[in-house]
Amino acid sequence: MNKSELLDWLQAEHQQWQALLKQIDPGHMEQVGVTTHWSIKDLIAHLIPDAVRCIDQLQAIQRHDAETPPPPWPAHLQNDDEINAWIYETNQARSVDHILEELEQTFQQLFTLVKELPEDVQIETVLQGDRSYYFVLSGEQRLQPGYIFDHFHDDHEQDVRAWLTQMEM
Numbered sequence: 001m002n003k004s005e006l007l008d009w010l011q012a013e014h015q016q017w018q019a020l021l022k023q024i025d026p027g028h029m030e031q032v033g034v035t036t037h038w039s040i041k042d043l044i045a046h047l048i049p050d051a052v053r054c055i056d057q058l059q060a061i062q063r064h065d066a067e068t069p070p071p072p073w074p075a076h077l078q079n080d081d082e083i084n085a086w087i088y089e090t091n092q093a094r095s096v097d098h099i100l101e102e103l104e105q106t107f108q109q110l111f112t113l114v115k116e117l118p119e120d121v122q123i124e125t126v127l128q129g130d131r132s133y134y135f136v137l138s139g140e141q142r143l144q145p146g147y148i149f150d151h152f153h154d155d156h157e158q159d160v161r162a163w164l165t166q167m168e169m
Contacts, residue, residue: 001123001125001134002123003114003115003117003118003119003121003123005123006114006123006134006136006145007111007114007115009146010110010111010114010145010146010149011111013146013149014107014111014149017149017152020160021100023164024164028040028167029041029096033163034156034160034163035156035159038088040160041091041099042088042091043156043160044099044100044103045087045088045090045091045094045099046084046087046088047103047148047151047152047156048099048102048103048106048148049071049072049073049083049087050147050148050151051103051106051107051110051147051148052072052106053069053071053072054110054143054144054145054147054148055106055109055110055113056069056072057069057141057143058110058113058117058136058143058145059113060141061117061136061138061141061143062116062117066139066140066141068141071083073086073087074086110148114145117136121136121137122136122137122138123135123136123137124137124142131150131153131154133146133150134146
C-alpha cells in the first residue's frame with residue numbers, strides 16, 4: 001500500500017462512518033443503551049482521543065521528533081477503564097453537535113496529515129482474519145492512522161448495528 005491508497009482507504013472509511021451516522025435519528029444520539037452505559041454521543045466522544053493521539057504522532061513524525069507525544073488523557077490513567085471513565089466524564093456536558101463537529105475536524109486534520117506524509121512513506125499491512133490494518137512506519141515509530149475506524153469496527157460496530165436494529169422495531 002502507498003500513501004495515496006492509505007488516504008483513499010481512510011476517506012472510504014469516513015464515508016461509511018458518515019452513512020452510519022445518517023441512520024441515527026438526532027433525537028436518539030444521547031439515548032443510553034448503545035453499549036451497556038453509553039449513548040452514540042458517548043461512543044463518538046470515546047473515539048476522538050484515539051484519533052487525536054494519532055494526529056499528535058503524525059505531527060511528531062513530520063517534525064522528525066523521535067519522542068512519542070503524551071496521550072490526550074491525564075498521564076496517571078493507566079488502564080482502559082480509567083481512561084474511558086475520564087473521557088466519559090470530560091464529555092458529559094458537551095453537546096452532540098459540538099462532539100460531532102470536533103470529530104469531523106479531527107478527521108479532516110488526519111486526512112491532511114496523511115496527505116503531507118512523504119511519498120515514499122513505508123506502510124505496513126497486517127491481515128487479521130478478514131480485516132486489514134495499516135501502519136505508518138517511521139524510524140522506531142509504528143502508528144495506525146486508521147485506528148479510530150479499526151477500533152470502531154472491532155469493538156463497537158456490532159453493538160451500534162444491533163442498537164440501530166432495535167430502534168427500528
